[in-house]
Amino acid sequence: MAARQHPEAVRVPAPGGPRAGGDPRLTDAVLAVAMTLAIAVVIAADFGGRGSSGPVAYAFAVGFGVLVAIRRRVPRTMLVLTVLGVFAYYALGLPVIGTALPAVAALYSAAELGLTAWAVGSGTVLVAVSAYFRVEEGQPLTYLYGYELVTNVALVAASIALGVVVRLTRAAREQAERVRLLTAAEQAQAADRRLEAERVRVARDLHDVLGHHLAVVSLHGNVAAEALGRDDVAARAALAQVGDATSAALRELRATVKVLRGAVPADAPRGATSLTGLDALARTARAAGLDVVLDVHVPPDALDGAIDAAAYRIVQESLTNVLRHASARRATVSAHVVDGRLVVRVADDGVGTAGRADGPEPGPGHGQGVAGMRERATLLDGRLEARDAPEGGFVVEAELPARLTT
Known part of the structure; x- marks a missing residue:
């Protein structure tokens, strides 16, 4: 890939600088x-x-x-x-x-x-x-005022006017060049900002994908280790779940790489990274021992693609945190569109942040996962709250616009 000139390296010519056209x-x-x-x-x-x-x-x-x-x-x-x-x-x-x-x-x-x-x-x-x-x-005054004086005044005025026109033309050309270079620098900076935003987005996606599937792998790996030699059927089932989780992780990684390479068209189907993929996500969590209840009622095509994908990632990261930290037996996932806003809620019956053995830091409401979810919601003009529930457990609640505003 060719190196792009850094915006700070773009040199803007100063007024009155070297001019084109020879020595x-x-x-x-x-x-x-x-x-x-x-x-x-x-x-x-x-x-x-x-x-x-x-x-x-x-x-x-x-x-x-x-x-x-x-x-x-x-x-x-x-x-x-x-x-x-x-x-x-x-x-x-x-x-x-x-x-x-x-x-x-x-x-x-x-x-x-x-x-x-x-x-x-x-x-x-x-x-x-x-x-x-x-x-x-x-x-004779008639000759002086009728010819010579008029001629001299015309020559003097024409000389001065020509000089002014040339100066103004040159200044306009230099100004246009400065504007062009400044515009190019601004476009380069905007491209850098878009690239940085894309890097952050990909980092969040990879964190969510790997975090979820590795949590599943870790849980089933522990089950297999405990059942090995005592309950071979359970060990084989756990190892099968490990294989499924790793295969799913590899599929999502390949999809992410395709996006980075530009191999996926803009109008491609949303696939698993949307609320339609919550059933598969719930099955994975259930296989890890968490009872997941889905209460999702979102009409087809009610959400823009970015909103749909962000909602899925928020649920995925929330369930990952439940599996890792909450010691929960049950989690409820709900998603509804109310007055043009998508409300997503994930609640568990676990210990919350205060009841964890290693203290509230970095509990499920304080880690990088929650920070990433909150950042996703904020970027889409939404909000996200993560807190202990009064009746026990932990709640993640996000509110996002159903449609992106231009």
Whole structure:
């Protein structure tokens, strides 16, 4: 069976952690080269007609590209230096390259890295200063407000919006991944809890099966030992009962193993592990010398399978405790459905807990068997009481729902 990863080993990525899509340094280097080439092409084209292209202008192009390369490490510094670089570029009277083009990468990067306020503030300053100096230069207001200002505002807004969208998309993807991993961890924990519950259930079943049949074997073994050599017929009968008990135990163990292996379909007949098997259980106890009286009136299909099986196990464990501890001659088993609840009662005429030779601990009301019965009832939203009867003997009374609630 393949080992399942423990839920605690599931690692949830932290926000802002490593991102898929390649080495970010290579991406920044490509963007830096692209920015440098784009500005250099605009400088060479000299759309403003200044004719002042030279090494200084191209040095600015390289500088703007270098700033793009450091955008992840120092985004605020990159943004401020870019805005100041644009102002310095135009202060030197270099060829027109626009105000938004050099700042596009800086504004996008700041917004992408969560510095939206810085990006908006820097973009506003850049557009406002550019518009002011355009007016000072005597540029027609119709051109300024009808084309250039609108274009610059649109580029600045688009750059910031794109950065915000990319950041939010990445955050949503990281959140979805964290949710997926947490869900997987929760499912793994739930599977572990179901597995542990199944182990406990199987342990209870094995305890009940082996405890009952071994008690029968022990009693008949003692009878055979005492009768050997004096009453061979009684010895052979006792040994036959030992064989029957061991065969029954092996059958139930095989059935349990089949359940563990998944070999039994969910809709398989309930078989002996239900109230319909109480007759066989009573015969086994009677053969061990206990007079068992059955008062069972449960309509067919009145109980869910889990309730039926739990009721059978409670009766089985109760009779086992009677055989082991009670020194009883008679036991009465009753089961009735009243107002949608199954009431099961097992009473004996034995010594109870106080009358045992070895004291009340661990009497039939204090051992692991009773604890297991009480746990069965509690898990099924029922209750179980085990106590000495006022008239003598011991009583186990369980109340279970006839149907499981969803």
